[in-house]
Amino acid sequence: MLDLWVKKELKKKMKKKPPENPSPQLSGYEKQLIHVIKEQTEKYNKNNVTRTQAYYNFYLQHPEIHWALLGHMVSRNGGWNMTDLKGELLTRLLPEKDQNAFFSFLERGNWLIFQDVFPQFLIYDLSVKAKADMFHLFPSFHISTFMETMWRYFWKKGDCYTLAIATVINEQSYLEKRVIQNAYFKKTVTGTVGFKLYDFLRFNNILFPYCTDQKGQKTELVGDTLRHFTSLHERILLGKRLYALLFQRQNMLPGVLKWTREHPHTGSRKDYWPHLFNDVNGSAPRALYKRRIKNCKLRKGANRLYSPKLRYAWKNIPHEEAEVGDWFEDYHIIEYLNHKEVDVDGKVCREYCRTLEKIELTVMAKEAVSLREEE
Incomplete structure (x- = not known):
């Protein structure tokens, strides 16, 4: 059951309008x-690699903030999705215009989440050092009143689970109007044929690599698949399942931490499966694609799939300021905070392998159609 104090506080905040001037009473030191905090956030919000590393570094300092590791692992997947757009398979399926639009969509979401959550982390760090709650600084960063309540609750109770799931709810709700329901992205990404193909091919597996032996020489994958990317409900439930995989599944966390420590994030899928992916393109330009994968192993004599590092795939891009406004308008969203057992087995590897094979067949079919049209 959710704490009564939380319920009361959130009900009060539903009735209260946020102040027009969010920081009228701050001292010079607080300013x-x-x-x-703004400088630090901007410094690490350059690209997916810098954000992903910043989450990990924060988790190492504050392992009680579980979302920092969850955010790190999901952000790794965001980077892999970005570089896929310039990798072996999707460059053959999506025209350059779609590649650029999809990247803008992924990058905007990645950037927005970081500029919302990282100030929360830094304010918590200040609170720990000062041994005093500093969450009154939240309104200066337009952080939701929902999260201000949840951090205060965590400060009192130390409930790691509830804070992590609250952060999942917050970040997905924060993205909903700014990215998912954004008219520009609806037109250029989520409403396009390319996106429907992307969704159909199930190229939205979230993968958590982990070491299965003490030497760290064998990497296995667990994870889950997001079935309806545009559904806020589905994204929150996915976050809860991924949290359960990391923090509630026996012996998973040490293996994930060992893998993350030994494999800095580059954006290339070579990071977790160098037997299948390479960050150097070994394919002959313009050669017709031939099947290379069977059960997530290379066929005899086949080149590894090209999966570039992020810094070679995409340049850093400037962002417009985040849209101001608090998403917290529906009190019932707190029902997601109820601590129920989550049914998750994490068996994503076979599905991921099938996804790669399905994409290969789609690429070959597309190239065959193009050839016939040329004839």
Whole structure:
């Protein structure tokens, strides 16, 4: 059951309008802190690699903040999705215009989440160092009143699970209007044939690599698949399942941490499966694609699939300021915080292998149609 104090506080905040001037009573020292937090957030919000590393570094400092590791692992997947757009398979399926639009969509979401959540982390770090709650600084960063309540609850109770799931709810709700329901992205991404193909091919597996032996020489995958990307409900449930995989499945966390420590994020899928992916393109230009994969192993004599590092696939791009506004309008969303057992087995490897084979067949079919049209 969710704490009664949380329910009362959130009900009160539903009735209260947020102040027009979010930081009228701050001291000079507090204003200086806000400036430093903004600088730090901007410094690490350059690209997917810098964000992903910042989450991991914060988790190492504060392992009680479970979402920092969950965010790190999901952000790795975001980077892999970005580089896929310039990799072996999707460059043959999606025209360059779609590749650029999809990247803008993924990058905007990745950027928005970081600029919302990282100031929360830094304010918590300040609170720990000062041994005093500093969450009154949240409004200066337009952080939802929902999260201010949840951090205060965590400060009192130390409930790692509830804070992590609250952060999942917050970040997905934060994205809903700004990215998923955004008119520009609906037109250029989520409403396009390319996106429907992307969804159909199930190229939205979230993978958590982990070491299965002490030497760290064998990497296995667990994870889950997002079935309806545009559904807020489905994205929150996926977050809960992924949290359960990381923090509630026996012996999973040490293997994931060992793998993350030994494999810095580059954006290339070579990071977890160098037997199948390479960050150097060994394919002959313009050669017709031939099947290379069977059960997630290379066929005899086949080249590994090209999966570039992020820094070679995409340049850093500037972002417009995040749209201001608190998403917290429906009190019932707190029902997601109820601590129920989540049914998740994490067996994603076979499905992921089938996905790759399905994409190969789609590429070959597309090239065959193009050849016939040329004739």
